[in-house]
Amino acid sequence: MKKNLFVFLLMTALLASSVYAGGSQEAGSDSGEQFHIGIVTGTVSQSEDDLRGAERLIQEYGSVADGGMIQHVTYPDNFMQEMETTMSQIVGLADDPMMKAIVVNQAIPGTTEAFRRVREKRSDILLIAGEAHEDPATIESAADLAINNDFVARGYLIIDTAKKLGVDTFVHISFPRHMSYETLARRRAIFEAAATDMGMKFVFETAPDPTSDVGVAGAQQFILEKVPAWIDKYGQNTAFFCTNDAHTEPLLKQLIEYGGYFVEADLPSPLMGYPGALGIDLSAEQGDFPAILKKVEATIKEKGGAGRFGTWAYSYGYTTTAGLGQHAMNVIKGESELLKMSDLMKAYAKFTPGAEWNGSFYTDAGTGVRADNHILIYQDTYIMGKGYMGTPEVEVPEKYFTVK
Amino acid sequence: MKRIIIRSAALLLLLLLALFFFYTGKGHTILLDNKTVTLGGTEYAAVNMLEVRVDRGEEREVLKRDRIKEDVVGQGHKITVTYLDKGVEKVVEEKFRIKTGQAMYLISLPGLIGGAEGWIEPFDVEP
């Protein structure tokens, strides 16, 4: 009886799927020139900017459902645990015969394996990882191109910028799980080395992990309560940096009130923490970054924060999604070369008029081997009330590239 | 008493199985080098063109002054080198064993062809 039920249910499910799927395949595939690009991002609650970048592309090239080119899907909010869902979302995109490129931003754990599976099925699909979370060597083995923010150069540049602003103490807020990321751990080491060399004090503070049992609320509460004490302890001329996005908002809120500096966020954007910390509504400016920056800057100045708060003028997540989508398109059309830095910068620049970019290829700290498909990039830092700091022109001393 | 014997036998079996897995499944990296080397006082010149195969893997071409990497599993291996000597194709076949504790070995192909002592030696990456 029970076994029969099992078989029956299975058969019904398969039958239903075969009947329906047969019908749905006929749609699409009208012109030969057309191709599709798959974009995978987080949702609004995890990484809004990444998602808005995908919407920007849809606005220009149309969504596949409406006969356009962009197929946008999202990965789960608690992606660290639901790796299977992430994988099937990415691999599912390859089910579309017109799919020619898949861009994953951010390339959370599971992306590498999903890419391997796509490759086994469809070797013709271009696989691009934006802001890779997995270990560099791991993602490089599967992706055609991987992008990270330039954690090596920024390790020096953030300290350099802080120094120029007159900061004497640098506080780095993180927690053990993040310090298990090679990228974050190495940047921390560079921070420390650069700060010491420039005569600044480097402090490491631990805050709760928002993905742990305390949750985002608990982690934010901790920051809210701790910042005044930290300012008290280290003085007004202290710059703060946190590796987690959830910590950013309460940190900014308290820094505006109690003093202290904030050079830029881990993944900088005018939308990173500022709207919530300042309590401003940016729904009218959605996606228009010059307008957003203007409004945020005006509010910061009004609250007496001029010259103390910085960001990238255009959101890193937003431009990475849009820029990589555009780059993939250029490559498929034969207008660009996948691994040519200037072509990549061209695609990025399309979405960031007025802001300078710089970048380099990733070099493994252990072996000294340079990866040819892993590019690190960064944008000019914009300090509110001061303007661009010209970081792309600053020469990063050679020694920091080997700090580990 | 009987119970103890059975249990310790099971434990021993498991331990042996683990050791068996460890030894047969241990992966090693072998670097195959085609550069001019001096081994034991004799110089062995790099060979212009040769093809090399480790165990039952695919045949790979090693150019002059080139070094390639091959991953192998287990301790006992066979290396087959095919090269041209004055227009005549020659094949050298050699068996060798490697130590489990050593992750990487360097094989000098000219040395192997010339029949030198120490054509295979352990290789360590600088930490």
Place this chain on the structure above:
Amino acid sequence: MKKPDRKSVIFFLESNAVPILFLIIISIGVPYSGFSVDYLVQEIIIRLSRNSFLVLSLLVPIMAGMGLNFGMVLGAMAGQIGLIFVTNWNIVGLQGIGLAMILSIPLSILLGWMSGKILNMAKGREMVTGFILAFFMNGVYQLVVLYGMGSIIPIGNPSMVLSRGYGIRNTVNLINIRQTLDSLIPLKIGNIQIPVATFMVIALVCLFIVWFRKTKLGQDMRAIGQDMHVAESAGINVERTRIIAIIISTVLAGFGMILYLQNIGTLNTYNSHEQVGMFSIAALLVGGASVNKGKISHAFLGVTLFHLMFVISPMAGKNLIGQAQLGEYFRVFVSYGVISIALVLYAYRKLKEKERAGTALAEAQEEK
């Protein structure tokens, strides 16, 4: 076949409400998702081979009346530690999987014994205790892997240790053992690959469970599952038997995790284990099992339905509502909503059964 009367149809629907509900939602969702049949069938087969073993590991404690073993996460941790060592020693292929399994056994036994002891102190509240226990052990696991490995426990492989010198990186590439079991006996029907060897291992564990039920120990467990006090007075060592049930479950969960990760190919050092307990339990519930009743067929049906839902609902939600992220919310909402319904229905059914037994007793008494 005799004509089913109304009462038995209702009873059938009632006792299979959750799978039926899932089936209805899936059959609505599949056309909206727009996936091809090939893709869906392949996906189901992958998910079955990947998750069945983990789900099956839950069956033994259910038999012993200990509910759903949330503590299986402990086994998963043991499996992961086995894999970390195997990757460190560079043991390749099937031998790597085998060695990882053997390494996980002592750890699993230790962890299982500990959790069994604790659960014995919290009889009747095993599930929530196991749940919290998993949180606690997660902390210990992080401490050991993030600080102990590379400093106290020697880890020589530079691609695993953080460049600061100690601690395992957040992802470990399992390329050496990736899908070696799955592709041991390759079989391809049409476009669909079937991992025969993995299914054979799963079949083996099914046989083990069937056999185990018939052993003396298995019978004891069932007696304890029926009524602990009766079993106790019948001379069964309740505490010891319960600990053994948990140990078996933990060891199997460790094996299951290794099979799961050999298919996935990447180990998320600090997170892979966290959700397996939740998902395996959810899958089992969806398959029609309950806190005190779990069968092998429930495991397979559950994995199929639960994971099919996970595969189709994001795309179905997206195509239904038109926005990518709403698809994700739709998935979370539907999947977890149905799990809650499963738990509520279980309580409801228990109440009903009591009522039914009550009326039967009353009728019997009236007849006297």
